[in-house]
Amino acid sequence: MLSIQQSLSDACQQLQPVVDSPQLEAELLLGYVLELSRTQLRTWPETLLTDQQIKQFKELLDARLQGQPIAYLIGRQGFWTLDLIVNPETLIPRPETELLVELALEKIPQHSKWLITDLGTGSGAIVLSIAKERPECHFIATDIFANTLEVARENARINKVDNVEFIQSHWFVNIDPKYKFEMIVSNPPYISENDPHLQQGDVQFEPQSALSSGAHGLDDLHDIIKYSGQYLKKEGWLLLEHGYDQERAVIQLMTAAGFRSVEDFRDLNQQPRVITGQKH
Secondary structure, eight states: OOBHHHHHHHHHHHHTTTOSOHHHHHHHHHHHHHTOOHHHHHHOTTOBOOHHHHHHHHHHHHHHHTTOOHHHHHTEEEETTEEEEOOTTSOOOOGGGHHHHHHHHHHSOTTOOOEEEEESOTTSHHHHHHHHHOTTSEEEEEESOHHHHHHHHHHHHHTTOOSEEEEEOSTTTTSOTTOOEEEEEEOOOOBOTTOGGGGSGGGGGSOGGGTBOSTTSOHHHHHHHHHHHHHEEEEEEEEEEOOTTOHHHHHHHHHHTTEEEEEEEEOTTSOEEEEEEEEO
16 A cells, blocks of 8 residues: 555656656646645645555556646646646647736726637637636637537636637637627647647647647738737737747738737747737
8 A cells, every 4th residue: 555655756756757847746646536635635645545546646647657748637727817627629728828818917907898809719718817807898719619618618617707708610700790809819829730849748649720820830820810900999909829939920910910019028938929919
């Protein structure tokens, strides 16, 4: 029989060569098996695991050692102030994307009643984070895949966000043209289809349709920028996440589409990450 403490120690030794935070990941995996928080694991380190718990923990640990993302193994990922369900049909929300949420909240006045859309919502990470803090706004979140939208709906329920409407749509296709938004946000696919990063790390397990976009990764960004003007109110905002090497190209696309006050912002790693622009 193994205790919590022994199990974590053994797991950390195995994870050490392959992950950046072996203690954290070991605790997340074991906490998932035992249905305990990381704090509870530390509170009862001498608790013994059953044979079934040891078997399940070993299976999860082996899968992680083979490279499978921990978020998919435990089915959860923290983002902004939310705890989100994720699965292999959704992208794993990343800390860099919180910059998009931060910039959106800076522009949306408190107690405003803006109409805002999040295109390609995935797990709902972006739209739910913003909607939670701007409860008087109304949000429309789109995704091309029905199964992905179900994950986003469930995340809205779990996080008690009730001001988001979900629509199955490829970008603007199923959005009524009568809608005029104060803000459009999106984290679209932006990796070039031949980029070697698609075969590395967590990314190789994520849905490729949500990651790559044409030979230069700009196809979806181009389409969103091209049509956003039709759906934005005058002086409405467009906020887009993009790749680290796409700053110049996306600025040119935004400027050519008639947006003003175009500005690019850097993420936690000081990489160009989010561009904002305002409709004339």
